[in-house]
Amino acid sequence: MKNSLSSIVVLVATMALMFVSGITAAYAADGQWIFDDDGAWEEASNWNPIAVPGGAGSIVSITNDVTDEWTVTIHTNSQTVGTLYIGDSGTDLFDAYYRWLEASDGAHLVMDNNGAQAQLIGAGRWGSYVMAPIELTTGGLLIKNDSIIPGDENLPPLTIGDISSASNLTLEVNAARTPNIILSG
Numbered sequence: 001m002k003n004s005l006s007s008i009v010v011l012v013a014t015m016a017l018m019f020v021s022g023i024t025a026a027y028a029a030d031g032q033w034i035f036d037d038d039g040a041w042e043e044a045s046n047w048n049p050i051a052v053p054g055g056a057g058s059i060v061s062i063t064n065d066v067t068d069e070w071t072v073t074i075h076t077n078s079q080t081v082g083t084l085y086i087g088d089s090g091t092d093l094f095d096a097y098y099r100w101l102e103a104s105d106g107a108h109l110v111m112d113n114n115g116a117q118a119q120l121i122g123a124g125r126w127g128s129y130v131m132a133p134i135e136l137t138t139g140g141l142l143i144k145n146d147s148i149i150p151g152d153e154n155l156p157p158l159t160i161g162d163i164s165s166a167s168n169l170t171l172e173v174n175a176a177r178t179p180n181i182i183l184s185g
Contacts, residue, residue: 029055033062033072041074056112056137057082062099063089063123071100074107074132082113086130086158087123103132112137121146122158122181131161145181157181 031053033039035046044051053060060081062072065088086099103109109132111118118136122128122145134141145158160183 030059036066038070054079057114059083061085065089069098074103076105078108080110080112083119085121085123086128099128101130101132108133110135111141115139117142127157129159133162
């Protein structure tokens, strides 16, 4: 009797562990957007690795070289990241496009870097728009525009639409270039 009771306990514990592992395996900590079109953040096949990225401290990059201007939309459920890079990484100045990050149905982007300063970084060859409402947690937020246009000292714009809490907000400016960070919300 004692052996069958301990076997049942081990079986239940194993099943619980498999269940929890199955749920967390659907979300990668870090991720790179790979889809060349408008798309939903929550669609795992839009990311490399093929899983929805996010979570406190995660690094998410929406910087692939694409063929047109497009929008990544956070639907329904808010998404949390520690660092977000956004921009077109293409090498051809005339084949670079704006990036948009939006939210619908009350969703927003939560910037949480496990107590350290979260980062939102414009990166690539053209401007970006982060129009999803941004919620800050402890640690604050660094906004930096590292976008480049070869031969031009001015940066393409990094536009931020809605930051729910502007406390502990840092804008990093490169003195050699015009920073072109726009807080419009």
